[in-house]
Amino acid sequence: MDRLLALESVLNTIADPDDPALSRFIRAQPAAGLAGQLTEIVRAWRTEASGTAGSGLALALATSRALPRPASPQVVVSGPASASLPGRLTSGVAVEVVRSAKTSLLVASFAAHGALDVVDEIGRAVVRGVQVDLLLEESTHASVAFAMLPKEVRVWHRASASGVMHAKLLAADRHTALLGSANLTDRALSDNIELGVVLRDLATVAPLVDHFRWLLSPESGLVRAGGAA
Template sequence: MAGDESSGQDGRPAVAPADIPVARSGTLSHRLPGLLAALCDRLPEDRIAVLEHVFGTITGPDDPLLSRFIAAQPAAGLAHQLTEVTRAWRAEAPDMPGAGLSLALTTGRSIPRPRPTQVVVSGPMSASLTARLTSGVAVEVIRSADTSLLIASFAAHGARDVVTEIGRAVRRGVRVDLLLEESTQASAAFASLPDEVHVWHRMGASGVLHAKLVAADRHTALLGSANLTDRALSDNIELGVVLHDPHTVEPLVDHFRWMLAPENNVMRLV
């Protein structure tokens, strides 16, 4: 019928190009690309690279290897995301091999774009929130520093992975400033670090240092309720966010740097 967009010029049904996945409903695929883009937003590059390798070895959405990989994920939110990817893959492009998804992830990882604010939690992980565990994110933020680290915590105990990563940062020339609450003896947790680490305590007796912050250079900052303790980073029910926007992180870092200036009488170097 004239004007029917489902027909070609000769009256025969229009056929999509063979290389474009078509949903079983007859509309072009749209959900699967968005889900893959969300994975690129959520995961650091090394984790995306792992996914690229896994997808590259999978024949299709019903490959048992994919099911086993999803079941092995410790983060329920990530397992849920991968399950949704599998469902969209099966519905929209069931004949596409895993290498196609691998290539899509590689493409997404190679395109620089602003990363969104990322939610982090400690404690139980549900499938309703695509969050990551605080302990791993704290290490990742420290690892991303090239020139400076500014870390604040009310309490500190254990957290060996964090302490180890701070030590590695010092060895690669990163300046480290630790703002710690004196009344909790938090500085003892970092006694093994080199002398180049600067430890600061609050001056005066009005109030305490209660902030929790890990800021890498002026581009990334982890804010949340978790202290740098083993339980807070993994077992307690804690909540935080990672900021990747320099326009937000820079004034935050400047505020804490202002407190370290001797003329402002807020913090003292131990």
């Protein structure tokens, strides 16, 4: 950040990319590779926007710096945790993701058994008006784990016997998604050695949710309604 502010300061004092002050600033950069990157930026300025004053580029940098940054991915684990990878436990994060849903919740799992904390939280989501869709593998009888949920919950299965529904996903609205190896079972959420990641970046999560919504749509022809949970 300090280097970016320093670059903005220099740009505010120069009129064009050939100003010696900019060359001196670039040569003084100690970070490996930074001088080369800045040289490429200057080259692009010279060839593509030579009529733009340095103050214009400084304003563009300041604007970009002020934009909100997407949250970093968060690692989650099941089983033993270590100091090398201090991730949060999958069971707690799964409940947290469900709790964050305001309008829709998309759940995909190959197998499901127990996981009462997650199932109970899904039930509370339904009560507060969240539309819940469960995309489950039929051959594992995963839907049984959700049998006590309200009838408003929609269950989906693959329409074809070719292949299985093997994805594991919890997606709250279009803003948060938990992806990983863990099924919605007690062992997978707590005891097995499993690994996952939570995404909280709209630009990444929204297309992922759109893909699964397309899978559930009649036009895909890939899934069929399995009835209420």
